[in-house]
Amino acid sequence: MTAISVAGAGLIGRRHLEALRLAGIAIHSVIDPDPAAAEVAAAHGVPHFTDLAAGLAARPDGIILATPNAHHAEGALACIAAGVPVLVEKPLTTDLDDAIALVGAGEAGGVPVLTGHHRRHLPVIQAARTRIEAGALGTLVAAHAMFWLAKPDDYFDTPWRRAPGAGPIYVNLIHDVDLLRFLLGEIASVRAVSSNRVRGNPIEDAAAALVTFDSGVLCTIQVSDAIVAPWSFEFTGHDNPAYPPTDQSAMWIGGTLGSLALPRGEEWSDGGARDWWQPISRTTLLRGGTDPLLAQVRNFADVILGRATPVCSGREGLKSLAALIAIKTAAETGETVTPRV
Ligand SMILES: NC(=O)c1ccc[n+]([C@@H]2O[C@H](COP(=O)([O-])OP(=O)(O)OC[C@H]3O[C@@H](n4cnc5c(N)ncnc54)[C@H](O)[C@@H]3O)[C@@H](O)[C@H]2O)c1
Known part of the structure; x- marks a missing residue:
């Protein structure tokens, strides 16, 4: 069974966790340096990691990156380097060259990158x-x-x-x-x-x-x-x-x-x-x-399992x-x- 981790348990990260739960997709863990995220993880009965490297080391099947915009490029590149498919919240990055680099890295490494344009x-x-x-x-x-x-x-x-x-x-x-x-x-x-x-x-x-x-x-x-x-x-x-x-x-x-x-x-x-x-x-x-967030996590899980193509790929997020x-x-x-x- 696919187990997906959510990095960034803020406003939208908590909605992603709820969407995973409602979609019946296993939640692997919650990754967030904020101590308050420990409670969020506990509420879902999953481990809490305070940094992305530790979360990646625990080998989730995929990561939803719902961290602040400025962290998207670095975080997504770390997921790609670890071979972990990543759904990056919008906007893909704050800088176009960063977006080009991360989409290129995902495509070169054969690691799925999706963009969270849930609409x-x-x-x-x-x-x-x-x-x-x-x-x-x-x-x-x-x-x-x-x-x-x-x-x-x-x-x-x-x-x-x-x-x-x-x-x-x-x-x-x-x-x-x-x-x-x-x-x-x-x-x-x-x-x-x-x-x-x-x-x-x-x-x-x-x-x-x-x-x-x-x-x-x-x-x-x-x-x-x-x-x-x-x-x-x-x-x-x-x-x-x-x-x-x-x-x-x-x-x-x-x-x-x-x-x-x-x-x-x-x-x-x-x-x-x-x-x-x-x-x-x-x-x-x-x-x-x-709910579009539910449909989006289902698509992400299917992409991880090789059963679907992304409704919004990293390259689509880059073009937008x-x-x-x-x-x-x-x-x-x-x-x-x-x-x-
Ligand atoms: N799709 C949408 O409609 C939608 C709606 C809201 C926000 N967003 C996007 O989602 C992202 C998060 O927005 P938000 O409103 O939830 O922000 P937020 O500030 O409520 O939450 C961000 C969380 O990320 C955590 N965080 C910070 N650095 C981190 C790191 N290095 N690793 C892990 N966690 C880290 C923070 O502690 C915080 O809990 C942004 O990119 C935003 O544009 C998308």
């Missing part, structure tokens, strides 16, 4: 991808994604959150960018503008990006953490109970035969008429269903990171940027 596992997203691949929307033309919500003033009391390296592009948009890539393919180029007009911090509080996909699909992305609004995947995806839910969508994809609103899973069609005088109606794709950095760079320079990988 790919939402049933409605899987259903949307199936509909797109089946041609239900016809030729894709355009897409739009929204991340509008309001972070409270005291969120910015923590210095790193108002310093370069933070901001909603880096902190939040990776999820949306990864989903757009999952549904629409590779990104050819990006233009963007940003503003810090509301808070005056040295990071953006709003940005708008124009993204052209290899397929020719034109996409707009809106991001702001200074707007009170219901249109973010955080509020609409219902994949994280910490956020207040709304019944709205946050992403729209349109083609010559129909369009999709996600994550509500509404598919709009005029029955192939392609005529603005004809009635247009909606059907609803599957919503709810399996490169696209995100392209958006940030485009906003900073005013230039059209091609993602570097």
Whole structure:
């Protein structure tokens, strides 16, 4: 039986432990230097290690690396060196060269590396991808994604959150960018503008990006953490109970035969008429269903056993990171940027 260890028993690490338990996958151990993690390990009846080297020496079949972002590169490389498959929380790393190195090391060593973009596992997203691949929307033309919500003033009391390296592009948009890539393919180029007009911090509080996909699909992305609004995947995806839910969508994809609103899973069609005088109606794709964190650990276990390929590989996480950095760079320079990988 596969036994998976969780490194980093913080906010998301504890949810991974719960997902493993609910999925019936054995928990090997908890790895975290914080003494509080001993209680988490005890609650699951598994050993607690205070550093990754000790945890790896105990030979888990896989590790979920839910440590702070700055630790991802070093931690994942240690797992790869030990031949232990690793699922790295998003973002894969904080630095693109580190991500390139770790994905290269995993591929060279034949050690599976996965990225924790769990929203790919939402049933409605899987259903949307199936509909797109089946041609239900016809030729894709355009897409739009929204991340509008309001972070409270005291969120910015923590210095790193108002310093370069933070901001909603880096902190939040990776999820949306990864989903757009999952549904629409590779990104050819990006233009963007940003503003810090509301808070005056040295990071953006709003940005708008124009993204052209290899397929020719034109996409707009809106991001702001200074707007009170219901249109973010955080509020609409219902994949994280910490956020207040709304019944709205946050992403729209349109083609010559129909369009999709996600994550509500509404598919709009005029029955192939392609005529603005004809009635247009909606059907609803599957919503709810399996918790995406559960589906993600199941996929990880199956990859370890050689029964599946990763739904989100390390290389996919790398490409999403490169696209995100392209958006940030485009906003900073005013230039059209091609993602570097
Ligand atoms: N997929 C998602 O939706 C999602 C949501 C939240 C966080 N995350 C990601 O998960 C990661 C963790 O975020 P969090 O909010 O749980 O952080 P957190 O601060 O709540 O927890 C991090 C834990 O890692 C431990 N840690 C620090 N250094 C370690 C090391 N070297 N080895 C082992 N453990 C170590 C800390 O003691 C802490 O318990 C981040 O990369 C974050 O971006 C993803």
